[in-house]
Amino acid sequence: MSAIHNERTKLTANWLNAMASGVIITGVVAPSIAVLFQFSIGIGFSPLLLTAASCVWLSCGIALHLLARKVLGRLL
Template sequence: MIHNERTKLTANWLNATASGVIITGVVAPSIAVLFQLSMGIGVSPLLLVAASGVWLSSGIALHLLGRKVLGRLM
């Protein structure tokens, strides 16, 4: 019983971390670019896409790790 609860908490933590990583690395920079474009400051779209891709991949990997942890439930 305790093992299952700890497993669920670990999976939940991984999933919450994945959400934070995606918001930090994808959503926030995209909004920042929108504000910079409105002020006339240019940012390389290729750099934004590449960096966001890395953050998005990291978030997906953490989410999948959380699902794998949940697979260990008894």
């Protein structure tokens, strides 16, 4: 039974880590590339707002990654 628990725990941690990667790519990397190549990212977006939003997305991604590490701590 512990082998099943361990595999489920690893799958959960892997899913959380994949979500963390997606959050960081969506909220930090994509807007940064858009600004770098001067694509239109919407009307009314100031650099300060973009930086603040990217920091929030980055923080969420880091939080998800740390949660995944915590889940891995439950391995038997």
